[in-house]
Amino acid sequence: MNTQKHVCPLCDYIYDQTRGDPVYGIAPGTSFDSLPEAFRHGDCTATIDMFETCTCASLAFDEVTGGAPRFSQKDSIQEIFDRYPAAIDVFKMHGVDVEDGCLFSVRHLPIEECTELCGVEDLDKIVNDLNASLLPDLSVQSGKRSLGELVAENANRAKVFDEYDLDYCCGGKVSLEEACCKNGVDLEAVLLRLQECDRLEPTENSFDNASLTDLVDNIESTHHKYLKDELPRLEKLADKVARVHGARAPQMVELAYLFRNLKEELVQHTLKEEMVLFPYIRRLDSEAITRPAQFGAVVNPIRCMEAEHDDAGKALVKIRQLTDDYRAPGDACGSWLALVAGLESLDKDLRTHIHKENSILFPKAVSVEERLILV
Ligand SMILES: [Fe+2]
Ligand SMILES: [Fe+2]
Numbered sequence: 326m327n328t329q330k331h332v333c334p335l336c337d338y339i340y341d342q343t344r345g346d347p348v349y350g351i352a353p354g355t356s357f358d359s360l361p362e363a364f365r366h367g368d369c370t371a372t373i374d375m376f377e378t379c380t381c382a383s384l385a386f387d388e389v390t391g392g393a394p395r396f397s398q399k400d401s402i403q404e405i406f407d408r409y410p411a412a413i414d415v416f417k418m419h420g421v422d423v424e425d426g427c428l429f430s431v432r433h434l435p436i437e438e439c440t441e442l443c444g445v446e447d448l449d450k451i452v453n454d455l456n457a458s459l460l461p462d463l464s465v466q467s468g469k470r471s472l473g474e475l476v477a478e479n480a481n482r483a484k485v486f487d488e489y490d491l492d493y494c495c496g497g498k499v500s501l502e503e504a505c506c507k508n509g510v511d512l513e514a515v516l517l518r519l520q521e522c523d524r525l526e527p528t529e530n531s532f533d534n535a536s537l538t539d540l541v542d543n544i545e546s547t548h549h550k551y552l553k554d555e556l557p558r559l560e561k562l563a564d565k566v567a568r569v570h571g572a573r574a575p576q577m578v579e580l581a582y583l584f585r586n587l588k589e590e591l592v593q594h595t596l597k598e599e600m601v602l603f604p605y606i607r608r609l610d611s612e613a614i615t616r617p618a619q620f621g622a623v624v625n626p627i628r629c630m631e632a633e634h635d636d637a638g639k640a641l642v643k644i645r646q647l648t649d650d651y652r653a654p655g656d657a658c659g660s661w662l663a664l665v666a667g668l669e670s671l672d673k674d675l676r677t678h679i680h681k682e683n684s685i686l687f688p689k690a691v692s693v694e695e696r697l698i699l700v
Contacts, residue, residue: 331357331376332403332433338366339404339433340376396455398437398448405436405455415454467519468512472504473497473684475519477532483680485518494679495638532685537610537693540686541603548678549595555671556588562664570661574654577661580647584668587640591675594633598682602626606690614697623694627687634679641672 331340340360345351349366357376364373396405396412405412416422437448467475472493476483486493491504505512532540566574567581605618605626620626645651651669653661 330404331378333366333369333371333376335369335371335375338369338371339401339407340366341404396452398452399435401433402436403432409455412455415451418454419451421451467516468502468505469500471498471500471684473680475501476680477684479523480677481522482519483677485515485522488518489515491515492638494676494683495635497680497684532681537606537686537690540681540689541606544678544681544686545599545603548674548681549599551674551678552591552595555667555674556591559664559667559671560584560588562660562667566658566661566664569658576647580644583640583643583647587637587644590633590640591637594630594637597626598630602630606686609690609693609697612697614694617694617698623690627691631683631687634683637675638679641675644668645672 330342332338333340340346340357342354342356345355346366349364351360351364360373362373365371396409402416436451472486472491474497476486476493476497483493489505489510490508491501491510492499496504499507501515502512504510505515532543535543563577563581563584567578571578571581601620602623605614605623608614609623648665648668651665651672653665657665
């Protein structure tokens with residue numbers, strides 16, 4: 326596509342053939358030569374024959390943020406304002422008076438060429454701040470939101486919390502601010518990383534529009550199935566490593582004992598979900614509920630499941646300690662290596678599993694039940 330642009334010499338308006346001009350009803354891709362002779366922009370009196378060819382680089386569109394522009398030093402000040410009028414505040418914040426007459430003649434030049442004229446030293450900072458100001462609102466206010474809620478909105482954010490060891494599964498109800506405070510982590514640094522994550526990676530599997538049945542089906546077919554396949558396999562491996570290497574590595578004996586208990590608890594836990602809680606949640610979805618179940622409100626079994634999730638979370642922490650953060654010694658046998666790799670995957674899957682139940686499924690089930698029973 327032709328990306329040539331034309332600049333108005335009177336007001337520095339830029340016509341971009343790639344974009345057309347939605348304000349004046351010009352479709353994207355309309356070449357400058359095809360514009361009607363009577364074409365005008367705003368209050369400017371310039372006629373179309375007065376425009377000059379503009380040499381500044383194209384703005385790159387950020388597909389992730391839904392077409393919001395991301396800026397570079399190749400973009401001109403005018404072009405940035407055309408697309409993003411609020412950029413004026415960012416320039417002002419850096420002491421650049423964009424309304425100053427001395428900038429007028431260079432407004433259509435790439436900003437990197439304006440450096441000396443503007444007297445700006447840190448252009449990178451301006452560009453970074455411009456891009457940061459385009460990001461979804463993850464202001465300091467987001468610190469008041471819970472970790473679980475933030476991950477429910479975009480599952481990719483879990484990676485950021487993992488980097489800072491912030492527990493979004495069992496600790497998902499804690500606010501980001503409080504979690505940072507408890508862990509001695511800088512809230513602003515986490516917010517910046519979250520912004521970066523939102524910008525670089527598309528929102529993943531937020532389950533925003535998923536029905537209760539979809540959620541339960543998803544949890545059973547992925548996480549419960551995973552546990553059914555992996556728990557027996559890992560139990561055998563843990564027993565074998567403890568038996569063969571326990572004398573020189575007593576922590577592996579403790580690990581095997583701990584894992585056996587965790588396995589039993591998880592088997593009972595998933596059974597309760599599949600036999601009692603999930604069938605009720607599916608019925609909530611069909612709106613066939615008009616009065617509370619035998620166990621009372623759904624929040625009662627949910628509290629019990631959440632307490633069991635907490636226990637599983639504590640077991641994971643202990644397993645992580647006993648395996649030195651899922652590392653096997655240099656001379657470890659194949660079973661030991663397989664055990665450690667399997668435990669690490671289990672940790673990851675179980676935390677996602679608990680997050681989906683605690684922060685997405687359970688709150689939704691409570692609110693649907695309240696609505697149905699109140700109606
Ligand atoms: Fe579950
Ligand atoms: Fe569960």
